[in-house]
Amino acid sequence: MSTVFNFTFVPWFRSVAxxxxxxxxxxxxxxxxxxxIDAGKLASIAQDIAxxxxxxxxxxLVHGFRPQVNEQLRLKGxxxxxxxxxxxxxxxALDCAQEAAGQLRYEIEAAFxxxxxxxxxxxARVRVISGNFITARPVGLIDGVDFLHSGLVRKVDTEGIxxxxxxxxxxxxxxxxxxxxxxAFNLSMEDVATSVAVALQSDKLxxxxxxxxxxxxxxxxxxxxxxELPLIDAKRLIASLPAPTQPSDPGFYLQHCVxxxxxxxxxxxxxPFKLDGSLLLEIYVHDGIGTMVVDEKxxxxxxxxxxxxSGIVALIEPFEKDGTLVKRDRTExxxxxxxxxxxxxxxxxxxxxxxxxxxxxxxxxxxALTVSPQSQSQGDGERLLKRIESRARAQGLQSIFVxxxxxxxxxxxxxxxxxxxxxxPEARKRKYNWDxxxxxxxxxxx
Numbered sequence: 001m002s003t004v005f006n007f008t009f010v011p012w013f014r015s016v017a018x019x020x021x022x023x024x025x026x027x028x029x030x031x032x033x034x035x036x037i038d039a040g041k042l043a044s045i046a047q048d049i050a051x052x053x054x055x056x057x058x059x060x061l062v063h064g065f066r067p068q069v070n071e072q073l074r075l076k077g078x079x080x081x082x083x084x085x086x087x088x089x090x091x092x093a094l095d096c097a098q099e100a101a102g103q104l105r106y107e108i109e110a111a112f113x114x115x116x117x118x119x120x121x122x123x124a125r126v127r128v129i130s131g132n133f134i135t136a137r138p139v140g141l142i143d144g145v146d147f148l149h150s151g152l153v154r155k156v157d158t159e160g161i162x163x164x165x166x167x168x169x170x171x172x173x174x175x176x177x178x179x180x181x182x183x184a185f186n187l188s189m190e191d192v193a194t195s196v197a198v199a200l201q202s203d204k205l206x207x208x209x210x211x212x213x214x215x216x217x218x219x220x221x222x223x224x225x226x227x228e229l230p231l232i233d234a235k236r237l238i239a240s241l242p243a244p245t246q247p248s249d250p251g252f253y254l255q256h257c258v259x260x261x262x263x264x265x266x267x268x269x270x271x272p273f274k275l276d277g278s279l280l281l282e283i284y285v286h287d288g289i290g291t292m293v294v295d296e297k298x299x300x301x302x303x304x305x306x307x308x309x310s311g312i313v314a315l316i317e318p319f320e321k322d323g324t325l326v327k328r329d330r331t332e333x334x335x336x337x338x339x340x341x342x343x344x345x346x347x348x349x350x351x352x353x354x355x356x357x358x359x360x361x362x363x364x365x366x367x368a369l370t371v372s373p374q375s376q377s378q379g380d381g382e383r384l385l386k387r388i389e390s391r392a393r394a395q396g397l398q399s400i401f402v403x404x405x406x407x408x409x410x411x412x413x414x415x416x417x418x419x420x421x422x423x424x425p426e427a428r429k430r431k432y433n434w435d436x437x438x439x440x441x442x443x444x445x446x
Contacts, residue, residue: 011318015374018348019284024056026203027165028283031193033247034064035210036273037104045208046111048279049170050126058165060196062173063108064189065100066247072096084142085245085252089149089186097186101174105130108172127169133157134192136177136185151177151185153192156199194256198263205260205268207253208279212272213291218250227287231261231295257293268293286345286374301387304340304352309333311349312340316370324406325368326436340368341387343380350375353384355391355400358425362398363442365428369402385414393445400445403438416441 036045053059069087070080073096081088089097112126135155139147154177164171173196175187190207197205214237217223229237235258237250244252257268271278271290281289304312312333319325333340336354343351351371357364366388371380392400401424402411408418419442421432432438 011373015286015372016284019346020055022347023203023283025058027058027060027200028052028204028206029060029062029193029197029200029202030279031189031205031207032061032063033189033207033209033273034066034068034100034104035247036208037063037107038067039273041273042107042111043114044276045273045279046108046114046126048277050112052279052283053126053170060161060165060171060173060200060202061108062175062189062193062196063104064175065097065104066189068100068104069093069096072100082245083145083147085243086139086147086188087150087186088145088147091149094149094184094186097176098184101176105172105174112170127167128172129164129167129169130172130174131157131160131164132178133161133171133173133196134177134187136179136187138179138185149184149186151187153177153187153195154179156196158199161196161200190253190256194260194263197260197265197268201264203266204283205257205265206279206282207256207268207270208273209253209270210247210273211250211253211270212275213270213289214250214254225289226291227289229291229293231258231293234258234261234293254291254293257291261293261295266295286348286350286372287378300345301341301343301383303391304337304342306334306337308340308342308344308349309337312337312342312352312368315349315352315372316368319370325370326433328368341384341391343371343375343384345375351380351384353388355388357392357395357397358427359395359397361425362396363425364392364395364397364400366400366402381410382414389443389445398445399442401440401442403432403440405436405438408439408441411441411443414443416443 032045049059049061073080073093076092078092087093109128112128133156134153136151137154139150139152161171173192175189175192177185177187193205213225214229215223216226234254238255238258241251244255246252253270257270260268269282269290269292271282275289278289313330316325320327339354339356341353342349353369354367355364356367369381369384388400402416404411419440421429421440423440423442424432
């Protein structure tokens with residue numbers, strides 16, 4: 001095994017470990033579009049889901065079958081009919097939907113049963129259990145359009161699903177529901193997945209779709225994906241858009257994410273199935289790959305508490321080892337925990353800085369400014385600096401200073417000026433390490 005592999009794998013695995021720990025025993029509802037299966041992505045997606053389940057996540061998989069039903073209709077010489085973004089399901093379309101659902105269920109169960117050697121499925125035993133978990137009702141007439149056998153979710157058998165999940169099985173749900181009288185209804189995958197997520201109060205609802213997410217600029221198809229969208233902004237965006245009728249419309253999946261978050265689901269995601277490993281990237285990487293809708297911002301800047309000490313230590317330790325930071329005694333960090341400001345994202349600390357005031361000289365030292373390599377170049381360092389400046393002003397300080405051996409230019413760009421070590425407050429000067437020869441930089445606070 002190469003040294004380069006070791007060098008990259010170890011820090012990567014350490015960065016992923018907090019998410020593995022956090023998501024253990026949580027419940028994820030995954031909505032998989034029929035387009036993903038039609039594109040030949042089922043095998044790789046099944047492998048990724050099997051890995052996620054092996055790491056302790058409980059999975060409910062809801063599949064769609066839009067292109068498969070359309071193909072069945074085409075073979076029978078029929079055309080697919082839609083209105084208000086929903087399929088009009090006549091008796092022929094209902095038969096096609098039942099055929100497509102049966103075929104897809106067979107394919108999905110087969111994909112989770114492969115256990116191929118030299119693949120992520122090697123040795124995996126994924127039990128797939130499906131059932132009549134959904135009670136449905138008819139859509140009825142909307143604006144004079146009769147949707148016939150198209151339905152909406154009326155009730156979810158949460159007890160049955162939860163019992164199956166607790167057995168260690170993956171729950172597979174087709175977009176079909178039945179009325180109390182046994183009448184079958186064709187449902188949309190999006191409605192079923194959202195209803196199940198809300199009923200279970202799942203930790204995540206993830207749509208694997210033909211769209212990459214919500215772009216920052218909807219008028220620019222090349223603009224970046226908005227990786228974290230607060231619920232209030234998502235609702236405002238939907239209100240500004242025309243009613244979605246096609247899966248490619250920005251509001252098509254977003255409306256279901258909003259509904260899920262309003263119903264108590266902590267996080268809802270829109271990710272592209274075309275990108276290999278998108279499910280893993282969205283769940284186990286800091287910024288993810290698609291759009292996540294949350295009820296509030298997951299990233300926050302706040303003052304540290306004693307509970308954050310272990311996270312701070314884990315963050316700064318690699319920088320102490322390579323000499324970027326001066327090694328600090330752990331008892332000192334515990335004693336001074338309230339001096340630290342941290343950036344926390346989804347329960348994981350990705351940045352920190354400490355303020356040590358010298359009130360007699362009306363100045364303070366900003367120390368241990370650290371940002372995780374996984375989230376650098378995203379402005380977190382500046383956010384920490386601004387918070388430290390704010391804390392210093394609140395304490396009546398007129399300046400802050402830093403000691404650094406490697407990042408002088410970063411501070412100079414942000415208004416710091418180099419001074420002699422003799423400038424330091426007397427108490428700090430006595431602790432100055434002349435062998436390390438750190439540069440002293442000062443910034444006056446307005």
